[in-house]
Amino acid sequence: MLQAAASAAGGQLFPPATLYVVATPIGNLADFSLRALHALALADAVACEDTRVTGGLLRHLGLEAKPLIPLHEHNEQAATDRVLERLARGERVAQVSDAxxxxxxxxxxVLVSRVRAAGHRVLPLPGASAVATLLCAAGDAEAAAQGSGFSFAGFLPPKGAERQAALQQALARAGSVVLFEAPHRIEALAEQLAQACPDRRVTVGRELTKQFEQILTLPAQALPAWLAEESGHRRGEFALVLHAEPKAAAAADGLPPQALRTLEVLLRELPLKQAAALAAELTGVPRKALYQEALARRRGQEAGDDLDDARGGAGDEAGDARG
Incomplete structure (x- = not known):
């Protein structure tokens, strides 16, 4: 394998004093490119998210002797200093994540930014991507017809109001939206999607490129039930495509349907002015228009409550008269 990589990529330029950002397989080791393999073979050290994961990959590739530099979210600044020292000596350093x-x-x-700021070259080596993998299998014809493309939201914040706000912002985007989710939070995300956009089509990719890969498209309201069908449906890493919503005529008051749905959800939890301001920030609709809509809804609700009270009072009086 190393010989094949050297034959295929050995004639290309792999300059020293360079950081090689190397994409690794997202599940299937056969997706590793020969160019990436040759870059790892030439590297003087490998910066990696988890030394156990990368160590196993390098053993599989016959490169187990490579020095490893742990680089994760808790030590990225200090690990970057070590990488910069190596680059200053003219070494090649490869950077990989777990997948x-x-x-x-x-x-x-942070590493890439500081390496570039120090004047060193950053050379990307592309590879398998969960985003592209799922998008090409989702077949979002609505986004293609609209020419609205896709946006990548990645992992939502883990919990609380920050998570809810990020989800509402993702739902308000035009075109397809790609989300990632961990197995211990997928059920919570499914429930949120089922409540926020029950009719929106969602393509779910579980364990992409692996032996037990699953890809299916269903309305968001059906996702919790699918996850509950069997425990295997809740295992592994998840990517989701929120399909673009069909273009619809604006509501009677001129506000987009998605903006009205966002406002409705926020009004359940927030005061009127705060809900209108946040809905405006998430959807791009003018705050004044959303505030007027929220005010009209509040007045309608209060009028309905007054009517119910009046009916209840009349019923009580009738009961007293009969008594």
Whole structure:
């Protein structure tokens, strides 16, 4: 394998004093490119998210003797100093994450930024991507027809109001939206999606490129039930595509349907002014228009409550008269 990589990529330029950002397979080791393999073979050291994971990969590739530099979210600044020292000596350093491309959803952005600021070259070596893998299998014809493309939201914050706000922001984006989720939070995400956008089509990718890969498309309201069908549906890493919503005519008051849904959800938890301001920030709709809509909804609700009270009072009086 190393010989094949050298034959395929050995004639290309692999300059010294360079950081090689190397994408690793997201599940299937056969997806590793010959160019990436040759870059790892030339590297003087490998900066990695988890030395156990990368150590296993290097053993599989016959490169177990490579020095490893742990670089994760808790030590990225200190580990970057070590990488910069090696680059200053003219060494080649490869950077990998546990799976996929470093510095996107995984650690590495700080390293890349400081390496570039120090005047060293950063050379990316692309590879398998969960985003592209799932998007091409999702077949979001609505996004293609609209020419709205896709956006990448990655992992949402783990909990609380910050998570809810990030989800609402993702739902308000045009086109397809790609999310990542860990197995211990996938059920919570499914429930949130089922409540926030029950009819929106979602393509779920579980264990992409691995032996037990699953890809299916279903309405968001059906996702919790699918996860509950069997325990295997809740295992592994998840990527999700929120399909673009069909273009619809604006509501009677001129506000986009998605903005109205966002406002409705926020009004359940927040005061009127705060809900309107946050909905405006998430959707791009003018705050004044959303405030007027929220005010009209509040007045309608109060009028309905008054009517219910009046009916209840009339019923009580009738009961007293009969008594």
């Amino acid at each position: 996929g491309t470093p510095a996107v959803s995984d650690p590495g952005a």
